[in-house]
Amino acid sequence: MSYLDLNLSLTEEDIQLREAAHKFAKEVMRPIARELDLMSPEEALAEDSPLWEFMRKAYELGYHKIIMPEEVGGLGATPLQAHIVFEELGWGSFGLAVLLAVAFLPFYGLLLSGNQELIEKFTVPFCACDDGSIRGCWAITEPDHGSDAFGHGEEFFESPSMRANVQAQLEGDEWVINGQKAAWVSGACTATHVMMHPQIDQSRGMAGFGICIVPLDLEGVTKGKPLKKVGQRDLNQGELFFDNVRIPKEYMFIEPEAYHPGAFDRILAATKICMSIWSTGLARAAYDEALEYAKERVQGGKPLIEHYAMRERIFNMFARVETCRALSRAVTNFNLSVPTPFSEYSAVAKTICTQKCFENAHEAVQILGGNGLTEEYLTEKLFRDARATLIEDGNNEVLAREGGFILSETYPRSISMG
Numbered sequence: 037m038s039y040l041d042l043n044l045s046l047t048e049e050d051i052q053l054r055e056a057a058h059k060f061a062k063e064v065m066r067p068i069a070r071e072l073d074l075m076s077p078e079e080a081l082a083e084d085s086p087l088w089e090f091m092r093k094a095y096e097l098g099y100h101k102i103i104m105p106e107e108v109g110g111l112g113a114t115p116l117q118a119h120i121v122f123e124e125l126g127w128g129s130f131g132l133a134v135l136l137a138v139a140f141l142p143f144y145g146l147l148l149s150g151n152q153e154l155i156e157k158f159t160v161p162f163c164a165c166d167d168g169s170i171r172g173c174w175a176i177t178e179p180d181h182g183s184d185a186f187g188h189g190e191e192f193f194e195s196p197s198m199r200a201n202v203q204a205q206l207e208g209d210e211w212v213i214n215g216q217k218a219a220w221v222s223g224a225c226t227a228t229h230v231m232m233h234p235q236i237d238q239s240r241g242m243a244g245f246g247i248c249i250v251p252l253d254l255e256g257v258t259k260g261k262p263l264k265k266v267g268q269r270d271l272n273q274g275e276l277f278f279d280n281v282r283i284p285k286e287y288m289f290i291e292p293e294a295y296h297p298g299a300f301d302r303i304l305a306a307t308k309i310c311m312s313i314w315s316t317g318l319a320r321a322a323y324d325e326a327l328e329y330a331k332e333r334v335q336g337g338k339p340l341i342e343h344y345a346m347r348e349r350i351f352n353m354f355a356r357v358e359t360c361r362a363l364s365r366a367v368t369n370f371n372l373s374v375p376t377p378f379s380e381y382s383a384v385a386k387t388i389c390t391q392k393c394f395e396n397a398h399e400a401v402q403i404l405g406g407n408g409l410t411e412e413y414l415t416e417k418l419f420r421d422a423r424a425t426l427i428e429d430g431n432n433e434v435l436a437r438e439g440g441f442i443l444s445e446t447y448p449r450s451i452s453m454g
């Protein structure tokens with residue numbers, strides 16, 4: 037693999053990281069993702085599933101802690117390095133890239149708490165884990181609240197009429213949690229811990245949430261059946277049920293005062309950035325497949341690529357990849373470097389990059405003709421995986437509500453770089 041990177045200041049370390057991540061994506065992720073994709077959700081979770089080999093190898097290489105700071109045992113990658121690696125992982129498999137990210141999200145989220153005891157108890161052992169045995173997931177979506185949970189800026193968000201499915205009540209030194217998170221929780225079936233958003237103060241509506249860490253072996257926690265779905269089938273998803281689950285008070289590391297604006301916005305800004313980067317990788321994977329096929333397939337007496345109309349289509353695919361990379365990288369560098377991320381930019385990156393990645397996946401199928409629809413070629417999987425990105429981490433049209441910032445008194449926004 038080699039492609040021109042429009043950055044003349046990449047260091048030798050950056051380039052090595054990219055090469056190593058690409059090798060992992062090609063040799064480990066691609067074949068395992070395809071196997072998982074063709075299995076039933078239950079088979080994909082069985083003891084002899086190749087899923088476990090993926091987790092073990094990813095952890096061995098430290099990809100679960102790449103963005104964790106060195107002080108807690110992470111690799112301390114720069115935002116640019118995180119972008120470089122995540123793009124390769126997205127190229128390898130969008131679903132497995134998500135699985136790996138949700139595995140670290142609770143332990144990364146705990147860094148927001150500033151609570152050293154919790155960081156020592158959970159984050160440090162997670163970073164030290166090199167066999168994939170500690171795995172997180174992130175549960176915000178509920179059966180009755182999908183887009184609602186992402187609706188900050190909308191009137192309903194702070195309405196006391198919004199009652200969440202998962203409630204937490206303080207009893208002495210413990211929080212008692214009851215309710216259900218939706219079947220969409222990525223990695224729930226394989227997770228050992230969840231970073232969970234329960235409602236604490238209904239008088240504040242969806243802004244009355246907290247964020248806590250819950251070890252999933254606690255009494256009262258049960259998991260639903262793995263979800264069967266069209267795309268990202270290599271990513272397991274399932275419900276989480278909480279029946280009088282008790283956690284120590286300090287495990288609720290964010291309470292409503294610091295939720296929104298605050299930790300909620302920072303988490304969403306980060307997850308959307310990841311979505312935009314993996315989409316860049318998937319858009320590139322689709323481009324690669326289409327280009328290779330167009331060079332081989334002969335119609336009209338010459339390879340497809342030699343037809344002007346085809347060259348224009350391939351050029352447009354290439355342009356989408358470059359657009360995705362430029363936008364996602366700019367937002368990653370910016371939003372992971374400033375104290376308070378500008379969430380509208382993360383939303384722009386997520387919506388544009390997922391849309392362009394879907395367009396590329398769609399066009400790749402079309403360029404391969406009938407072959408593009410068959411399991412013999414990667415394009416049909418890329419197409420299904422890309423379709424899910426338009427909904428995942430917030431429906432794109434709903435995220436466009438971030439456009440509400442234009443009405444705010446603080447627009448145009450500015451930042452003091454100190």
Ligand SMILES: Cc1cc2nc3c(=O)[nH]c(=O)nc-3n(C[C@H](O)[C@H](O)[C@H](O)COP(=O)(O)OP(=O)(O)OC[C@H]3O[C@@H](n4cnc5c(N)ncnc54)[C@H](O)[C@@H]3O)c2cc1C
Nearest residue numbers: 174175176177182183220221222424427428429430431434
């Ligand atoms: C692959 C995948 C991975 C995911 N991973 C996770 C995860 O790890 N953790 C987690 O908690 N969740 C996860 N989700 C859930 C995801 O965040 C939700 O699916 C998403 O927010 C949309 O919610 P919903 O599916 O309930 O759709 P709904 O919110 O019910 O939306 C249905 C339709 O109504 C529209 N709509 C909704 N609200 C409004 C409104 N106010 N005004 C106008 N139109 C509206 C939407 O645009 C959409 O077209 C994942 C989803 C997918 C697909």
